[in-house]
Amino acid sequence: MSAEEMGKVSDRLLRPLALCTIVFVGVLAISPIKDFRREWRQYKRSYVRYAQTRPDTKRLLADYRPDIDQIWIPGMNVVDRCTTCHLGVAEPSLAGASVPQPFRAHPQVPHKIREWGCTICHRGQGAATEVAEAHESTLAWEQPILPLKFIQSSCGSCHYADLPQTPQLTRGRQLLSELNCQGCHKLRGMERPAMLGPDLTSVGTKVSREWIYKWLKEPRTVVDRDGNTVANGYETEEEPRMPKFRLDETQLRALSAYLSMQRAHPVTPYKFDLHVVAAWSKNPELVSQGEVRFKQMFCSTCHSLAVTRAGETKLIGGDIGPELTKVGSKVSPDWLVAWLRDPQGYLPHTRMSRYGWSDEDLYKVTQYITTKLTDSDLLANVPQLGAPTEEEVDLGKRLFQEKGCASCHSIAGLNPQRDFGPDLSALGAKNASELEFGKAAIPHNLVSYIQAKLRDPVSVNPAARMPQYNWNQADLDAVTTALLSMKGAPATSALQNLVVPKKEAAFHPPGPFGELYERYKCYTCHKFNGFGGDVAPDLTYEGSRAQRQWIVDFLKTPQTLRPTLVLRMPQFNMSDKDAATLADYMSLALQHPDANPASVDAKEFTPARAALGKQLYEVKYQCQACHTIGGTGGYVGPNLNNAGTWLTAGWIEAWLRDPQALVPDTIEPHRQFTDEEIKSLTAYLLTLKAGTKPQKSAALRPSSSASSSAEGAGR
Amino acid sequence: MRFRRLLFLSLLMTAASFHGCHKAGAGPASQGPVGSYDTETDWTDSQKTIPLGYQEAQGKRIFYQYCVWCHADASPAGPSNRSNLTPMPALLNDGTVLNSQNDDYLQNLITLGGSAVGKSAMMPPYGKTLTPDEIRSVIAFTRTVAQPPYQPPVRPGSQYSPK
Numbered sequence: 003m004s005a006e007e008m009g010k011v012s013d014r015l016l017r018p019l020a021l022c023t024i025v026f027v028g029v030l031a032i033s034p035i036k037d038f039r040r041e042w043r044q045y046k047r048s049y050v051r052y053a054q055t056r057p058d059t060k061r062l063l064a065d066y067r068p069d070i071d072q073i074w075i076p077g078m079n080v081v082d083r084c085t086t087c088h089l090g091v092a093e094p095s096l097a098g099a100s101v102p103q104p105f106r107a108h109p110q111v112p113h114k115i116r117e118w119g120c121t122i123c124h125r126g127q128g129a130a131t132e133v134a135e136a137h138e139s140t141l142a143w144e145q146p147i148l149p150l151k152f153i154q155s156s157c158g159s160c161h162y163a164d165l166p167q168t169p170q171l172t173r174g175r176q177l178l179s180e181l182n183c184q185g186c187h188k189l190r191g192m193e194r195p196a197m198l199g200p201d202l203t204s205v206g207t208k209v210s211r212e213w214i215y216k217w218l219k220e221p222r223t224v225v226d227r228d229g230n231t232v233a234n235g236y237e238t239e240e241e242p243r244m245p246k247f248r249l250d251e252t253q254l255r256a257l258s259a260y261l262s263m264q265r266a267h268p269v270t271p272y273k274f275d276l277h278v279v280a281a282w283s284k285n286p287e288l289v290s291q292g293e294v295r296f297k298q299m300f301c302s303t304c305h306s307l308a309v310t311r312a313g314e315t316k317l318i319g320g321d322i323g324p325e326l327t328k329v330g331s332k333v334s335p336d337w338l339v340a341w342l343r344d345p346q347g348y349l350p351h352t353r354m355s356r357y358g359w360s361d362e363d364l365y366k367v368t369q370y371i372t373t374k375l376t377d378s379d380l381l382a383n384v385p386q387l388g389a390p391t392e393e394e395v396d397l398g399k400r401l402f403q404e405k406g407c408a409s410c411h412s413i414a415g416l417n418p419q420r421d422f423g424p425d426l427s428a429l430g431a432k433n434a435s436e437l438e439f440g441k442a443a444i445p446h447n448l449v450s451y452i453q454a455k456l457r458d459p460v461s462v463n464p465a466a467r468m469p470q471y472n473w474n475q476a477d478l479d480a481v482t483t484a485l486l487s488m489k490g491a492p493a494t495s496a497l498q499n500l501v502v503p504k505k506e507a508a509f510h511p512p513g514p515f516g517e518l519y520e521r522y523k524c525y526t527c528h529k530f531n532g533f534g535g536d537v538a539p540d541l542t543y544e545g546s547r548a549q550r551q552w553i554v555d556f557l558k559t560p561q562t563l564r565p566t567l568v569l570r571m572p573q574f575n576m577s578d579k580d581a582a583t584l585a586d587y588m589s590l591a592l593q594h595p596d597a598n599p600a601s602v603d604a605k606e607f608t609p610a611r612a613a614l615g616k617q618l619y620e621v622k623y624q625c626q627a628c629h630t631i632g633g634t635g636g637y638v639g640p641n642l643n644n645a646g647t648w649l650t651a652g653w654i655e656a657w658l659r660d661p662q663a664l665v666p667d668t669i670e671p672h673r674q675f676t677d678e679e680i681k682s683l684t685a686y687l688l689t690l691k692a693g694t695k696p697q698k699s700a701a702l703r704p705s706s707s708a709s710s711s712a713e714g715a716g717r
Numbered sequence: 718m719r720f721r722r723l724l725f726l727s728l729l730m731t732a733a734s735f736h737g738c739h740k741a742g743a744g745p746a747s748q749g750p751v752g753s754y755d756t757e758t759d760w761t762d763s764q765k766t767i768p769l770g771y772q773e774a775q776g777k778r779i780f781y782q783y784c785v786w787c788h789a790d791a792s793p794a795g796p797s798n799r800s801n802l803t804p805m806p807a808l809l810n811d812g813t814v815l816n817s818q819n820d821d822y823l824q825n826l827i828t829l830g831g832s833a834v835g836k837s838a839m840m841p842p843y844g845k846t847l848t849p850d851e852i853r854s855v856i857a858f859t860r861t862v863a864q865p866p867y868q869p870p871v872r873p874g875s876q877y878s879p880k
Binding site for chain 1: 753754755770771772775778782783786787794796798801802837838839840841842843845846850869
C-alpha cells in the first residue's frame with residue numbers, strides 16, 4: 003500500500019476515531035458523574051447550601067465532611083449511616099419545625115445519638131445509603147422504619163421496668179396484663195398471676211345456665227338493655243376482660259351445660275334469724291336503707307354502676323371489681339349472701355375484702371342488690387335451655403379445653419393449660435417473612451400484622467383460635483407498642499448489659515397484721531414497699547406520717563382528707579381489736595428513716611412560733627392556694643383542718659424540708675424553708691385540731707388515673 | 718460498519734447511564750411525618766388534635782401531674798382549683814397572656830415562683846422539684862397548645878450571632 007493510500011485510510015478513520023475517543027471519554031465520565039449525583043451527596047450539598055443561608059454557618063460547617071458518615075458500635079450491632087444525610091441531628095440550633103428535613107435536630111432525649119446510633123430506636127436499615135432502602139421495607143430489607151407513634155416500644159426493649167416518659171408503653175403493658183394475655187401467650191417480663199379469669203369450680207352455684215349462655219354469646223352486651231352492641235352496654239373506656247369467642251349454637255348450649263354443672267363447693271344458705279327477718283320485712287324503707295348502706299360502705303370505690311344523667315348513661319365508680327348494674331339478675335341470692343360474708347371462701351385469690359357485717363346490714367344490702375340492681379329483660383333473648391343432657395356436658399368439657407378456656411379459668415378435675423397460644427416474647431423482632439398474612443389486604447410489615455391480628459384475629463388466619471377483643475384506637479396502639487417492645491433476649495452481650503430489669507415486689511407480712519392485711523386486702527388499693535394497687539395512698543411510711551390514734555379512728559370511720567375524691571376507703575365495720583392491731587403494726591414497722599418522731603422536742607412548738615407559722619402559711623408562702631383550713635383554701639393538697647391530730651411532728655418537719663425525699667412523686671414543690679420557718683410552720687400545723695369531721699364533697703372523679711399523682715402529698 | 722455499530726452502542730450506553738442518573742437523583746423526596754410521639758386535644762376545639770414531639774410530650778406529662786390543678790378549667794380529679802385563687806391563674810393555652818412572654822421569663826417564673834418575678838405568691842417555685850429540662854419541656858408544651866398560636870421569635874439565637 004502506498005503512502006498516499008495509507009493517508010487516505012487514516013483520513014477516513016480519523017473522524018470515527020475522534021468520535022470514539024469522545025464517546026469513550028464520555029463513558030468514562032459516567033462513573034464520576036453518577037457518583038456525584040448520588041442521593042446522599044445531593045443531601046450533603048443541599049445541607050451546605052442551607053447552612054450558608056443561616057447566621058451560624060461557620061459552626062454548622064465546622065465538622066462537615068463530604069463523605070459518608072457512620073456511627074459504628076460493634077457491641078450493639080450498630081452500623082448507622084443515617085447521619086450522612088441527617089446532618090443536624092446533634093446540632094441544637096437546628097431544632098424546630100422551621101428547619102427543613104433531613105437536617106432538623108433530634109429532639110432532646112435521654113440518650114446521646116453518637117453513643118447509641120439510630121436504628122436501635124427507629125429500626126430501618128442503618129447501613130443503607132439510599133432513602134428508600136434505609137426507611138422502607140424493600141425487596142432486600144425487612145425492617146421498615148418504626149412509625150413514630152410506636153417509638154416508645156424501643157424504650158421498652160431495654161427498659162423492662164416502667165418509665166414515666168413512656169405512658170403509651172406502660173398502658174400497653176398494663177392492658178396485656180389486665181386482659182390476661184399471659185394466660186395463653188408467653189410474654190416477656192410478665193408472670194402468670196395466680197388468678198387470671200374467675201375460678202369456675204363452683205360457677206353453677208353462682209349463675210344460671212341461661213346467664214352463662216348469654217355471657218358466652220356476647221360478653222360485651224350482657225348488661226345492655228336495648229340490645230345495642232355498644233361495648234359493655236355502656237359508655238366505658240375499659241376493655242371488657244372476657245373476650246368474645248366465635249361459638250355456634252351447639253357450642254353455646256354445650257358449654258353452658260358443662261359450666262352450669264360445676265358445683266364443687268355447694269353453697270350453704272346463710273340462715274338469718276327468722277324473727278329478725280320478719281321484723282325487717284315489715285320495714286318499708288328496707289331497700290332504700292340498703293342502698294344508703296351500699297353507698298356509705300363505698301362499694302363504688304371498686305364497683306361501678308350505670309347512672310343516667312341528662313339522657314346520657316355512664317358507668318360511675320371504680321373498675322377493680324365487676325360493674326354491678328344488673329348483678330341482681332345474674333347471681334343467685336344465696337350465693338350473694340355467702341359471697342358478701344366471705345369472698346375468699348369462694349375465690350381464694352379475689353381482691354375483695356372480707357367485711358365485718360352485722361346481720362341487719364347484710365340483709366338490707368342483699369335486698370337492695372337483688373331488688374334494685376336488676377333487669378327483668380336481661381335474659382329475654384336466651385332460648386329455654388332446660389336441664390343439661392349428658393352429650394351436651396361431654397361436648398362442653400371437650401370444648402372447654404379445645405377453646406383454651408382452661409388457660410385462664412380453673413375447674414375441678416382439669417389441669418390448667420399452659421402456653422396454649424404462641425410465644426410472643428420475641429414478636430417485636432420478627433421479620434415480615436416470618437409472619438402469616440393470609441388473604442388480608444394489609445401492607446406486609448410487622449406493625450400492620452399485629453394491628454390486624456388484634457383487631458380481628460380471623461382476618462390474617464381463618465383458623466385462628468384467638469378470641470375477639472374490642473379495642474379503641476388508643477388502646478390498640480398501646481398494646482401494639484407493648485408487643486413491639488418484646489424483642490426476645492438482646493442479641494449481643496453488650497446489649498444484655500443495658501437491660502434495666504423490672505423489680506419484682508411482693509409484700510406479705512407475717513403474724514396478726516398479715517392475717518388482717520389478707521382479710522381486708524389492703525394491697526388491692528394501697529401500696530406497701532412498692533407492692534400493691536395505686537388507687538389509694540402509698541402506706542409504706544404511714545407509721546411515720548400519721549399518729550397512732552388517728553389511724554385507729556380512721557380505720558373505724560374512714561373519711562377523706564381530699565375534698566375532690568370520690569373513690570374512698572370502704573367502711574369495713576372493723577372491730578376495735580382489728581383496728582388496734584393494724585395501727586400498732588403500722589406505727590412500729592411502716593417507718594421512714596428521715597422522719598423520726600422521737601427527734602422532735604414538743605417544747606419547741608411555742609405559741610409565738612405557731613403565730614409566726616400562721617403568718618408564713620397565709621402571707622409569705624400562701625399555702626392556702628392548695629390546702630384548705632376551716633373551709634377556705636384550695637383543694638389540690640389534703641385539707642389540714644385536723645393536721646394536729648393527724649400528722650406527727652417529725653413527719654411535718656421532714657416533709658417541709660424535702661417532700662420528695664419522703665414521697666418521690668408528690669406534687670408538693672420542694673421549697674427552701676429555713677430551719678426556723680420549718681419549726682414555725684410545724685408549730686402552726688400542730689395547733690390545727692378539728693372537733694368536727696372534715697366536710698365531704700360530692701365532687702366526682704371520672705378517672706382513677708389521677709389518684710396516683712393526686713395523693714402523693716398525704717392522702 | 719463496525720465502527721458505526723460501536724458508536725451506536727456506546728451512545729446508547731451513555732444515554733442509558735444518564736437516564737439512570739436522572740432517575741436516581743430525582744432530588745430529596747419529602748418524607749412526611751410518620752406520626753408523632755404523642756398528641757393533645759386542642760382545648761378550644763375538641764375535634765382537633767395537636768401532634769407533640771418528645772419534648773412537648775414530656776411537658777404534657779409534667780403539666781398533667783403538677784400544673785393542671787390550677788392552670789386548667791378541669792383537673793383529672795374533676796373540678797379545678799383555678800376558681801379558688803385570686804388572681805386567677807392563666808390557662809395554660811391562653812396565648813393572649815403567654816405568647817407575649819419569652820421563654821426565659823417563663824423559665825424564671827416556674828423555677829423561682831410567682832413572688833420572685835412580682836406575681837402572686839400562690840404560684841410556688843418548682844426549681845427544686847423539677848429539673849431545668851423538665852421546666853423547658855412544660856414551656857414547649859405551652860407553646861404548642863397556645864391559642865392564638867405562638868409565633869417563635871424570627872431567628873432564635875440571633876442575638877449571639879456575629880453582626
